[in-house]
Amino acid sequence: xxxxxxxxxxxxxxxxxxxxxxxxxxxxxxxxxxxxxxxxxxxxxxxxxxxxxxxxxxxxxxxxxxxxxxxxxxxxxxxxxxxxxxxxxxxxxxxxxxxxxxxxxxxxxxxxxxxxxxxxxxxxx
Amino acid sequence: xxxxxxxxxxxxxxxxxxxxxxxxxxxxxxxxxxxxxxxxxxxxxxxxxxxxxxxxxxxxxxxxxxxxxxxxxxxxxxxxxxxxxxxxxxxxxxxxxxxxxxxxxxxxxxxxxxxxxxxxxxxxxxxxxxxxxxxxxxxxxxxxxxxxxxxxxxxxxxxxxxxxxxxxxxxxxxxxxxxxxxxxxxxxxxxxxxxxxxxxxxxxxxxxxxxxxxxxxxxxxxxxxxxxxxxxxxxxxxxxxxxxxxxxxxxxxxxxxxxxxxxxxxxxxxxxxxxxxxxxxxxxxxxxxxxxxxxxxxxxxxxxxxxxxxxxxxxxxxxxxxxxxxxxxxxxxxxxxxxxxxxxxxxxxxxxxxxxxxxxxxxxxxxxxxxx
Numbered sequence: 001x002x003x004x005x006x007x008x009x010x011x012x013x014x015x016x017x018x019x020x021x022x023x024x025x026x027x028x029x030x031x032x033x034x035x036x037x038x039x040x041x042x043x044x045x046x047x048x049x050x051x052x053x054x055x056x057x058x059x060x061x062x063x064x065x066x067x068x069x070x071x072x073x074x075x076x077x078x079x080x081x082x083x084x085x086x087x088x089x090x091x092x093x094x095x096x097x098x099x100x101x102x103x104x105x106x107x108x109x110x111x112x113x114x115x116x117x118x119x120x121x122x123x124x125x
Numbered sequence: 126x127x128x129x130x131x132x133x134x135x136x137x138x139x140x141x142x143x144x145x146x147x148x149x150x151x152x153x154x155x156x157x158x159x160x161x162x163x164x165x166x167x168x169x170x171x172x173x174x175x176x177x178x179x180x181x182x183x184x185x186x187x188x189x190x191x192x193x194x195x196x197x198x199x200x201x202x203x204x205x206x207x208x209x210x211x212x213x214x215x216x217x218x219x220x221x222x223x224x225x226x227x228x229x230x231x232x233x234x235x236x237x238x239x240x241x242x243x244x245x246x247x248x249x250x251x252x253x254x255x256x257x258x259x260x261x262x263x264x265x266x267x268x269x270x271x272x273x274x275x276x277x278x279x280x281x282x283x284x285x286x287x288x289x290x291x292x293x294x295x296x297x298x299x300x301x302x303x304x305x306x307x308x309x310x311x312x313x314x315x316x317x318x319x320x321x322x323x324x325x326x327x328x329x330x331x332x333x334x335x336x337x338x339x340x341x342x343x344x345x346x347x348x349x350x351x352x353x354x355x356x357x358x359x360x361x362x363x364x365x366x367x368x369x370x371x372x373x374x375x376x377x378x379x380x381x382x383x384x385x386x387x388x389x390x391x392x393x394x395x396x397x398x399x400x401x402x403x404x405x406x407x408x409x410x411x412x413x414x415x416x417x418x419x420x421x422x423x424x425x426x427x428x429x430x431x432x433x434x435x436x437x438x439x440x441x442x443x444x445x446x447x448x449x450x451x452x453x454x455x456x457x458x459x460x461x462x463x464x465x466x467x468x469x470x471x472x473x474x475x476x477x478x479x480x481x482x483x484x485x486x487x488x489x490x491x492x493x494x495x496x497x
Contacts, residue, residue, distance in 0.1 A: 040449040
């Protein structure tokens with residue numbers, strides 16, 4: 001699997017795109033999607049809600065388990081991916097593309113986000 | 126079970142070469158899934174799936190009094206099972222609590238094969254040895270003597286027919302006969318845990334890889350895929366089949382689990398648990414404490430084992446198994462609920478999913494029944 005170089009990653013296996021006009025896109029990594037198995041339900045934060053870096057802001061259910069969704073940054077949610085709400089399997093089939101989860105106007109970013117190479121090393125360890 | 130001493134089946138290297146995600150199941154390192162568990166599930170429903178079930182615990186019971194021993198040790202009438210046939214049964218404690226559910230194959234007049242759940246195999250073996258004292262029969266631990274490969278799904282008879290000259294048409298559901306599959310000696314059983322037609326093949330571990338490869342090749346054109354334990358669980362759940370540790374436990378009798386039919390009071394002689402089970406039968410008929418039902422979600426949040434079942438803000442039961450159902454397209458669960466809320470269609474029943482009461486419909490089991 002390959003983690004796009006232009007993204008940054010959290011240790012909770014979320015990815016964060018570079019901000020455009022202050023807004024970044026958030027999703028979970030392919031590593032996380034594979035570990036979950038088939039995602040069948042996605043509860044995403046509400047548009048307008050404030051999310052906090054490292055805090056739970058939703059959940060992803062798979063056949064075998066339910067996992068918290070953590071925000072990699074602090075900010076205001078500007079959009080959620082309704083396609084994923086309708087068809088959660090997008091998280092498995094295209095975790096870095098059509099399976100993105102929400103967009104956030106970044107207010108604060110933790111200093112410990114990982115580069116793609118660092119994330120690969122993190123998941124290998 | 127310790128995770129450091131996981132046991133591996135004869136197919137372990139093959140699973141890894143297929144990219145399986147492995148899991149610790151009852152002390153065995155088993156395939157959880159190879160790719161999408163949903164696709165594996167649907168393949169078994171519509172085409173065919175191939176399973177490694179070598180973790181299951183085989184125990185041989187042989188000798189002139191093998192039938193009498195099993196009739197005493199188990200709740201079913203095992204002496205009445207014809208040679209070449211199999212029976213779903215249970216082993217209970219003196220107090221009626223379920224130690225395990227079993228399939229017993231009668232291989233010959235004086236030869237039976239008992240198949241126990243992996244997690245209970247030692248308990249069952251110990252109980253059979255203890256209960257067998259005084260009978261002219263031998264109880265033998267055959268767990269290492271077999272690998273078990275299942276091919277399940279509507280295409281499975283065709284796949285197997287390409288590899289054996291055994292009379293599969295004459296092999297009825299819950300029957301088993303010795304034969305040869307892909308040149309390998311096998312006990313060919315028409316049994317399974319998926320709700321589909323299918324076969325379970327007991328072979329020597331050293332033959333497992335050759336058999337798996339031959340089945341894979343024979344199934345190539347008809348959509349056979351390797352399947353892990355994750356889809357085995359959702360398949361059995363849809364088929365309303367109980368799983369030990371979920372729907373069955375030592376704190377329940379077969380009557381509490383809605384499976385009183387496996388207890389045969391009319392058989393000859395005493396058997397372990399008879400007295401307690403007779404009382405349990407009466408209790409279940411007059412005043413059932415809780416009843417095993419099916420629940421189908423109106424929404425999409427998935428109930429899990431242990432979640433409370435609620436009505437009007439009161440807990441009326443507990444989920445024993447829950448999963449998204451690939452066939453129904455909605456989450457389903459099995460749950461024990463108070464008899465007052467057990468009737469299909471009972472209004473106002475929900476599951477407490479991490480604090481939120483999600484509406485669920487009470488339905489009769491199973492959720493899925495194959496068209497014959």
